[in-house]
Amino acid sequence: MSSQRVEAAIEVIRSSGGRATVDRRAVIEVLDGNPDHLTADEVADAVRASHPDVNLATIYRTLELLERLELAFHVHLGHGPSRWHLAGEVHHHLVCERCGSVVEVPDATFDPLRRQLLDATGFAVDPHHFSLVGRCADCVERDRTR
Amino acid sequence: MSSQRVEAAIEVIRSSGGRATVDRRAVIEVLDGNPDHLTADEVADAVRASHPDVNLATIYRTLELLERLELAFHVHLGHGPSRWHLAGEVHHHLVCERCGSVVEVPDATFDPLRRQLLDATGFAVDPHHFSLVGRCADCVERDRTR
DNA sequence: TTCCGTGCAAACAATTTGCAATAGA
DNA sequence: TCTATTGCAAATTGTTTGCACGGAA
Numbered sequence: 015m016s017s018q019r020v021e022a023a024i025e026v027i028r029s030s031g032g033r034a035t036v037d038r039r040a041v042i043e044v045l046d047g048n049p050d051h052l053t054a055d056e057v058a059d060a061v062r063a064s065h066p067d068v069n070l071a072t073i074y075r076t077l078e079l080l081e082r083l084e085l086a087f088h089v090h091l092g093h094g095p096s097r098w099h100l101a102g103e104v105h106h107h108l109v110c111e112r113c114g115s116v117v118e119v120p121d122a123t124f125d126p127l128r129r130q131l132l133d134a135t136g137f138a139v140d141p142h143h144f145s146l147v148g149r150c151a152d153c154v155e156r157d158r159t160r
Numbered sequence: 161m162s163s164q165r166v167e168a169a170i171e172v173i174r175s176s177g178g179r180a181t182v183d184r185r186a187v188i189e190v191l192d193g194n195p196d197h198l199t200a201d202e203v204a205d206a207v208r209a210s211h212p213d214v215n216l217a218t219i220y221r222t223l224e225l226l227e228r229l230e231l232a233f234h235v236h237l238g239h240g241p242s243r244w245h246l247a248g249e250v251h252h253h254l255v256c257e258r259c260g261s262v263v264e265v266p267d268a269t270f271d272p273l274r275r276q277l278l279d280a281t282g283f284a285v286d287p288h289h290f291s292l293v294g295r296c297a298d299c300v301e302r303d304r305t306r
Numbered sequence: 307t308t309c310c311g312t313g314c315a316a317a318c319a320a321t322t323t324g325c326a327a328t329a330g331a
Numbered sequence: 332t333c334t335a336t337t338g339c340a341a342a343t344t345g346t347t348t349g350c351a352c353g354g355a356a
Binding site for chain 2: 092108110111117119123124126127130131134135136137138139140141143144145146147148149150151154
């Protein structure tokens with residue numbers, strides 16, 4: 015059940031002077047085993063399946079540690095709580111602000127916009143940390159025919 | 161001091177069955193007189209210059225009313241509280257997640273990306289409500305030479 | 307043995323809500 | 332008058348923090 019990514023992350027924690035605790039391993043395993051982006055609450059629930067007594071504050075502190083070590087990151091999908099994922103392939107999210115559905119798009123999608131804004135303003139956009147928001151195809155259609 | 165936009169907004173409130181109160185007028189005037197996007201707190205402070213006793217809950221309720229009537233909208237500039245502005249010309253914000261500086265860009269900037277995403281996924285992005293985040297020119301440079 | 311990590315409860319910021327008092331139309 | 336609006340205080344949500352105890356190294 016424990017993948018190489020988990021072991022690698024534990025090793026980074028150790029070599030940074032941190033301790034490899036049961037709770038931290040459990041958080042990493044949950045993130046590793048879950049393709050979705052989870053809220054701190056959802057991580058806590060998942061961890062509790064095997065370790066019923068973890069405190070939510072510990073989850074937050076662990077996620078913060080993982081982010082400091084660049085082992086995990088949080089993203090904002092529109093309104094609502096932050097969502098967490100292990101470091102890995104970069105992709106971006108389009109979030110429907112009507113129904114909440116999420117479409118994932120590859121990083122390269124933003125290359126033209128990125129170049130354009132960089133040339134025009136010197137600003138280097140990163141649509142990763144904050145997602146793009148709008149209307150999904152279904153909701154556009156629903157609005158159009160109303 | 162009281163512009164046509166203020167009168168027009170008051171009129172919309174009235175014709176929707178709402179009452180034109182002193183507090184509501186003051187909120188609209190503050191938004192109208194301020195080119196920036198203000199937080200609810202900042203609106204409250206500005207309103208208190210002329211009406212020292214407005215309650216923050218009233219500010220929130222007024223802003224919510226204005227949004228329901230499409231007279232004002234809130235935007236999210238990265239982390240931090242929502243910011244409010246009267247309805248008007250559409251532009252978008254690039255927010256530096258390092259130093260917090262904000263660059264405004266015209267709506268048309270996003271036309272190519274919009275078309276591309278619409279064709280590829282049917283998703284209609286609206287970079288207005290949530291801003292784009294990244295690094296401003298100065299912070300990119302600062303990182304590069306570190 | 308030494309600190310680091312954790313649980314717990316309290317603090318926090320931004321916002322929302324219930325309810326009785328008040329003030330527009 | 333009659334009901335929308337307000338003030339006030341308390342509740343909510345997501346997250347952070349102080350402190351004393353307990354467990355990795």
